[in-house]
Amino acid sequence: MFWWQTQAGDGLMVAFTNTTAGNLALHVGDHPGQVLLRRAALEKRMQVPAGSLRFMNQVHSADVATVDTADGLGPGSPSAVPTADALVSADGSSPLAVMVADCVPVLLAGRGPGGVVTAAAHAGRRGLLDGVLANTVATMRSAGATGLRAWIGPAVCGACYEVPEAMLADAKARLPVLASRTRWDTPALDLPAGAEAELTALDVQVIRLPGCTLESDDLYSHRRSSAAGRFAGVIWRR
Template sequence: MFWWQTQAGDGLTVAFTSTAAGNLALHVGDDPALVLRRRRALEAHMGVPAGSLRFMNQVHSAAVASVSGPSPAGPGAAPAAGPLTADPLTADALVSPDGSVPLAVMVADCVPVVLTGRNGAGVVTGVAHAGRRGLLDGILANTVQEMAAAGAESLRAWIGPSVCGECYEVPAAMQREAAEVMPELRSTTRWGTPALDLPAGARTQLEALGVDVVRLPGCTLESTDLYSHRRSSSAGRFAGLIWRN
């Protein structure tokens, strides 16, 4: 079920799911009931209460939400108005100011980032969805700022698998536009066309903010045990996770 996991200290676990966990997204045309069952199975595997893992409705924004307490939808229940077809909270990063809420970020080529930091009372945790637009608009800086506002110091981040800089082909004009803002994004595909290196951009941005970064290997386009929207437009989503044991 997990593609990779580690003990992050302070009683925290960081993990990234594989395709063995199944599609975890409600917005890709999958049966919502099946998605919710997979989420419940994931929570059981993590050892957290049913319905406690917080997902978000990701829209490639730079918006960060601070979360605490149980999910507003309850333990997998659908809203009274009808079937659950989207996550209720629209944002592209989540922060748990006391580290008590299990957090999830979903991707299928974009960069999943999981973060921790210490404050006087314990820990602060966060997750962020960093695609091209989000990186350029400051999603990672906003996430770090929200964690710092909660008192977090000595931040660490794990950059999970995404499409690599040798596979993420883009039009030349898009590459130029992105590289004007973040030069480290500029890359070239293995076949010699313009590309963007999103993980490199995420790492450079986080390190400039004073975050200690671990970048995991793995390209979603090349790895069949990870979902990739570029490999299949109907692909599901895998998740980056952080929770307290």
Template sequence: MFWWQTQAGDGLTVAFTSTAAGNLALHVGDDPALVLRRRRALETHMGVPAGSLRFMNQVHSAAVASVSGPSPAGPSSAGPGAAPAAGPFTADLLTADALVSPDGSVPLAVMVADCVPVVLTGRNGAGVVTGVAHAGRRGLLDGILANTVQEMAAAGAESLRAWIGPSVCGECYEVPAAMQREATEVMPELRSTTRWGTPALDLPAGARTQLEALGVDVVRLPGCTLESTDLYSHRRSSSAGRFAGLIWRN
């Protein structure tokens, strides 16, 4: 079920699921009942209460939400500015691209299928602060990681660490030349070239550079979603599901 996991200290576990956990997203045309069943199975595997794992409606923004306490709608998370659900448990109501738990008590999930999943932790006077972020091209350029670190710092977090999970690599993420120019004018470290010699972007490299510039200690995991069949990739299949980056307290 887990593609990778580690004990992060302070009673925390960081993990990334594989395709063995199944699609965990409600927005890709999958049967919602099956998705929720997989989420429940994942929670059981993690050893956290049913309905406690927070997901979000990710929209490639730079918005960060702070969450605490039990999920108000079971598997769907509600929060400030959330829209009403179309039906029971058919959407993730909290629209954001990063979540922060100020006391580390809420299990957090970020879903991806080529974008960069980032899991973070830091210490404050009372214990730990945790976070997850969805860092695609637009989110990186708009500052989703800086905003996440800022939100964690506002909760008193120091000595931040981050795990950059698997995503499409810089030798596979082909983009039009104009898109590469636009992105690298803002973040030169994104510039890359595919193995076949065309313009590309290296999102994990950009994420690492941004985080390290913010004083975060970074672990970048290997793995390319386009090349790894045990991970979902939207570029490999437009109907792909989503795997998750996770952090929770044991």
């Protein structure tokens, strides 16, 4: 079920699922009941309360939502799934999830007044360039987080993410480290490198995991198949 996982201290767990966990997204044409069963199985594997794992309606924005178990939002509440591309738990009480299938999943943690502040961010091309990671870090720090760490999960790599020349030129002008070339020597973007550079510039310690979604059959890739499901990055406290 987990492609990678680690214990990060203070009871903190960080993990990324693979295709054996199944599609975890409700927006890709899968049967909703089956998706919810898979999410329940993931929560059981994480050893967190049923219905406590917080997802978001990801729209390639730079918006950040703050969620906590104390906010009174049950899993069936219409407000329980905010429209945003990053979630922050100011006291680390809420298990957080980010879903991807080529975009960059980023999980973050820092020491806070309540012990730990956690976050999960969806950094696609648009969100990365518009500042979703900077906004996430700012929200965490406004909650008192210090000593921030980030785990960059598997995404489409810079040798596979082919883009039009104009898109490369625009991205390069805004974040030069994004510029790349495919293995077949066409314009490309290196989103994981861009995420790492952004976080490093924000004084965040970065752990960047290897793995390309397009090249790995055990990870979902929208570029490999437009019908692909979504795997998840998850961060939680036991």
